[in-house]
Amino acid sequence: MIKVYNIYMEKPSYSGHRARLRKRFENAGLSSFLEHEILELLLTYAISRKDTKPLAWALLKKFGSLGSVLDATPSELGEVPGIGKHSALFIRLVREVMRFYFLEEVKKRKEITTPENVVDFCRASLQGEPNEVFEVIYLTTRNTVIGVERISTGTIDRASISPRKIIEQALKRRAAALIFVHNHPSGEPDPSAEDRALTETLSRIAAPLGIAVLDHIVVGKGKFFSIRANSFIKTKKEKV
Known part of the structure; x- marks a missing residue:
């Protein structure tokens, strides 16, 4: 018996949304993004094959703002269902990169x-x-x-x-x-x-x-x- 496999797998509904978010960022930066969209985009680089919109809203609901999400510790971020250790550390990394950037800016000042x-x-x-x-x-x-x-x-x-x-x-x-x-x-x-x-x-x-x-x-x-x-x-x- 010959087995036939379906090679035309249907793409998840969120894959197009992720691509559109990245394209918007590529074309115009974050100027037109809302807070939840920034978090969605950020999470796409830490979480693969999953809709990040519900996670972005869950983070904002718990912490209140994008800034508060970035200020949260990995353990606090891990309290949000769906945010694992890898994602929490990635968010923390973003904040630490910001700190390093501003430190370099201070050093550049004459x-x-x-x-x-x-x-x-x-x-x-x-x-x-x-x-x-x-x-x-x-x-x-x-x-x-x-x-x-x-x-x-x-x-x-x-x-x-x-x-x-x-x-x-x-x-x-x-x-x-x-x-x-x-x-x-x-x-x-x-x-x-x-x-x-x-x-x-x-x-x-x-x-x-x-x-x-x-x-x-x-x-x-x-x-x-x-x-x-x-x-x-x-x-x-x-x-x-």
């Missing part, structure tokens, strides 16, 4: 003179972190970026900071100035009394070594607070 010069990186780096994170930007005498280092990852409301470690790293990198950046997971960027005290302590320790503390930026949800801009610290060029 000079950092205002909080706005670094706030995009700060948001990409820290916004959405479930715990309080403290980072230091090391600069030259001309305020160009030498490097960025994550000093501490703390609990939901407190980070353990070692002034000695920060100063040691600044000297090792031959930094002439520092900018501190940390997040408030609660969403409100107003600095606490502890934040201000830490800034004063670090400024006092760094000054005799010829290292200036230019700013301490606190990042919240869509907002930031510059301690320098609000006159809580002064640089050598400013009159008290």
Whole structure:
């Protein structure tokens, strides 16, 4: 008996939709995309042979926005039915690539003179972190970026900071100035009394070594607070 196989397999209904999404992106970027469509497109590169639209809507329903989806941890993403470890790690990778990109942009700047010069990186780096994170930007005498280092990852409301470690790293990198950046997971960027005290302590320790503390930026949800801009610290060029 001769077996006959059907070689004309019907394509799944979603395959055409995936192709159209990719073509739209190829032709015009994401400018015309809605949030759920961006997530659909993103998931097509992590999930094969499956309609990603229901997953995109499920993610938005749970987290509320595209930004919140990208800020979620892999374990949180895995709570959505249909989002496996591979997909969760892929979404996390996208966010980490964003962070790396903004860091490179900061390094390309010829000079950092205002909080706005670094706030995009700060948001990409820290916004959405479930715990309080403290980072230091090391600069030259001309305020160009030498490097960025994550000093501490703390609990939901407190980070353990070692002034000695920060100063040691600044000297090792031959930094002439520092900018501190940390997040408030609660969403409100107003600095606490502890934040201000830490800034004063670090400024006092760094000054005799010829290292200036230019700013301490606190990042919240869509907002930031510059301690320098609000006159809580002064640089050598400013009159008290």
